[in-house]
Amino acid sequence: MKKLVIAVVLLLVSTSVFAKKIEISYWHSLGFHVKELVEDMVKEYNDANPDVEVEAVFQGLYEEMQVKMMTAAVTRQLPDVAQVQYEYIDIYVLNGILEPIDKLLDPALKEDVPEVMWKQVTRDGLIYGIPYCVSATMYFYNQNAFVRAGLDPDQPPSTWEELIEAGKKLTVDNDGDGKFDTYALMFWADGFYGLSPFLWANGGEFFSEDGTRILLTSEEMLRTIGMLRDLVFKYHIMPQNWTAWEGGQAFLTGNLAMGFFTSAALTYGEQNLPWTLRVAPMPEVQGKRYTVLGGSGLLNFAKKGKQRKAAYDFASWLVSKENTIRLHEAVGYIPVRKSALNSLALKAFHRDNPNHRVTVEALSYARPLPHNPEYYKINVKLREMLERIFLEGADPAAELAKAEQEINDILR
Numbered sequence: 001m002k003k004l005v006i007a008v009v010l011l012l013v014s015t016s017v018f019a020k021k022i023e024i025s026y027w028h029s030l031g032f033h034v035k036e037l038v039e040d041m042v043k044e045y046n047d048a049n050p051d052v053e054v055e056a057v058f059q060g061l062y063e064e065m066q067v068k069m070m071t072a073a074v075t076r077q078l079p080d081v082a083q084v085q086y087e088y089i090d091i092y093v094l095n096g097i098l099e100p101i102d103k104l105l106d107p108a109l110k111e112d113v114p115e116v117m118w119k120q121v122t123r124d125g126l127i128y129g130i131p132y133c134v135s136a137t138m139y140f141y142n143q144n145a146f147v148r149a150g151l152d153p154d155q156p157p158s159t160w161e162e163l164i165e166a167g168k169k170l171t172v173d174n175d176g177d178g179k180f181d182t183y184a185l186m187f188w189a190d191g192f193y194g195l196s197p198f199l200w201a202n203g204g205e206f207f208s209e210d211g212t213r214i215l216l217t218s219e220e221m222l223r224t225i226g227m228l229r230d231l232v233f234k235y236h237i238m239p240q241n242w243t244a245w246e247g248g249q250a251f252l253t254g255n256l257a258m259g260f261f262t263s264a265a266l267t268y269g270e271q272n273l274p275w276t277l278r279v280a281p282m283p284e285v286q287g288k289r290y291t292v293l294g295g296s297g298l299l300n301f302a303k304k305g306k307q308r309k310a311a312y313d314f315a316s317w318l319v320s321k322e323n324t325i326r327l328h329e330a331v332g333y334i335p336v337r338k339s340a341l342n343s344l345a346l347k348a349f350h351r352d353n354p355n356h357r358v359t360v361e362a363l364s365y366a367r368p369l370p371h372n373p374e375y376y377k378i379n380v381k382l383r384e385m386l387e388r389i390f391l392e393g394a395d396p397a398a399e400l401a402k403a404e405q406e407i408n409d410i411l412r
Contacts, residue, residue, distance in 0.1 A: 022310045024054045025079040029065045029296065030133070030331075031058050033268060037330050045317055052310050062296070073097055080302040080311040083132060086120040086295065087192075090373040093123050100126035101300055104312045109319075112337045120368045121297045129297035130315050133327065134334045135264040136362035137197060137292045139185075139283070143276035145170055145257040156280040160227070163258075163283045167237035170257040184237040185258035186247040187228050189386030191379035192369050194260070196292045199224045201285035206370050212411060214378065216385075216404035217397070225389065225396045227285070232390065241391055262294065263359040266332030270355065279355040281362060293366040295333065325349070334359055374410050381407050 030038045035058055042056040059065040062085050072078045073092065084092075092098035105127060110118075117131035139156075146153040149169040157163040167184030174181050188194050192206070199206070204220025207213065215221065231238035242250065250256035254275055260282070261269075269277045282291045298315040302308040317323070324335040325346055335341050341360060350357035372378060385403040388394040 021051055021053045022306055024052060024081060024302075024307070024311055024314055026054050026056045026081045026314070027059045027065065027069070027079040028056060028083040029059060029062050030083070031061065033271075034327075034331055037326065041318065041323060041326075045314060049313075052314065054314055078301040080300070080307060081315050082299050082301060083296045084129070084299050086297055087369060087371060087375045087379075089121065089128055089297070089299070090123065090371050090375065092299070092301075093128060094373045098128055098299060098301065099303075100128050101130070101312060102127050104300075104309065106316065109316055112321075112339055113319075114336075114338060114341075114363060116293060116363065116366060116368065117336055120293065120295075123371070129299045130319055131295075131336045132298045132315075132319055133264065133295040133331070134293060134336055135262045135295040135332070136334060136359055136366050137193065137260055137282060137294070138263050138266075138279050138358060138362065139258055139281075140251075140261045140265075140269065141258040141278050141280060142251075142254060142256075143278045145182075145254060145275075146278075149257075153278055156278065157283055158281070159284045164231075164235050164237065167231070167235065167258075171237045180236065180239075182255045182257070183239050183250070184256075185231070185260075186238055186242065186250075186256055187231060187390070188244050188247065188260065189383055189390055190244070191382035191386070192375075193262075193292055193294065194386065195224065195382070196367070196369060197260075197282050197290045198228065198285055200290040200367060201288040202227075203286070207372070211370075211372065214404055214407045214411065216400040216407070221400060222397065225400065229389065229396065233393075240393065243391070263332040263334065263362070264295065266355060266359065267330060268332075277355065279358045281358060281365070289365045291362045291366050293363075293368045328356065328359075329353075332356065332359055334363060372411075377410050378407050381410075 028038055038056055042054050046052065046054055059068050066085065066088060069082060069084065113131055117134055118127060120131055121127055121129040141156060143153040151166055151169060157166045170184035171180050172182040173179060199221060202220045202224045204218055204224060206215065208215060232240045247256060247259065251259050252273065266279065282289055298318060300308060300311045300315060302311040319336050321337045321340045321343065324337050324340045327333045328335045329349060335346065340346055381403050385399050389396050389399050
């Protein structure tokens with residue numbers, strides 16, 4: 001009898017050990033109208049996987065979450081899975097905090113994600129994350145403003161020259177005081193994101209081939225800055241002294257007809273702007289069209305075998321064909337699976353939502369941002385330089401030379 005009791009006790013103990021759920025912490029930046037969708041998706045995963053319990057924690061928008069991630073990295077208290085902007089992956093790789101997932105990666109998943117998206121999470125030939133919330137820079141425009149200006153909203157400008165000509169009609173002195181109070185468009189001085197599509201179209205690059213130097217005084221960069229400044233000082237279709245916040249408010253109220261935005265703002269804009277939002281591809285410059293492929297990927301920081309495998313399984317489930325279509329519809333992110341991009345469900349959605357189709361078509365002319373461990377510091381310098389050039393009217397050549405020197409000092 002004593003042996004039987006011991007056997008039962010051992011069975012109960014072993015059963016409780018094996019029945020213990022694997023707990024996965026998931027930090028994300030999908031808030032506002034998307035937070036509920038994230039919670040629903042996590043609940044679906046937990047219900048379908050009784051041996052795993054995922055806890056989703058909203059950590060604020062990108063910048064706020066990045067600060068929390070850096071703090072957690074220092075204390076070695078990182079989550080198992082985190083949604084991280086592609087530009088910040090290098091920091092974790094350089095410091096040995098993040099391990100590649102090549103050995104975990106399912107070949108079927110690898111094949112079903114466009115190669116350009118894998119480039120966003122690949123460093124030195126190794127894959128460090130799964131593409132997740134992929135966005136592209138588009139230009140948004142106010143359909144109502146186009147109609148008032150006598151422009152066809154179904155035929156938005158396709159080239160830089162057409163953009164300027166349309167801009168002249170969209171820039172208006174509404175109160176007759178001799179000053180424009182409604183402008184055509186605005187270039188946001190947003191560092192890499194703002195400059196990249198135009199620099200690439202002009203044949204330029206930010207860094208030398210070996211990535212050790214930044215190239216801001218190149219002919220291509222000077223030409224790029226020149227064409228953007230002409231919007232203000234030559235064609236007068238862009239305000240000189242509006243900050244990014246003021247420009248955003250003007251777009252909301254209808255005092256700015258066009259602007260370059262991320263596709264991640266698409267659905268929210270459609271649902272909340274007090275006028276009809278339309279979306280167009282980035283304009284051609286010198287016969288070339290580019291857009292920035294940005295966003296964030298899912299990084300696996302789990303170290304232990306079962307924990308790391310469970311974290312990978314959850315991350316790969318988040319980017320299933322069905323889930324990536326849901327994010328596309330709810331936000332404007334580009335689906336990360338070829339099977340989703342080619343699906344009848346997506347084509348049916350695009351028939352009723354043509355703005356979203358434009359974001360998917362952007363994949364054909366999209367490029368990832370350049371990456372560097374000092375990305376954040378470099379981008380701050382670029383923003384400050386652009387603000388001096390556009391807001392203060394500083395000399396472009398002098399400012400480019402100054403910023404180039406400061407950034408190359410950082411890179412050394």
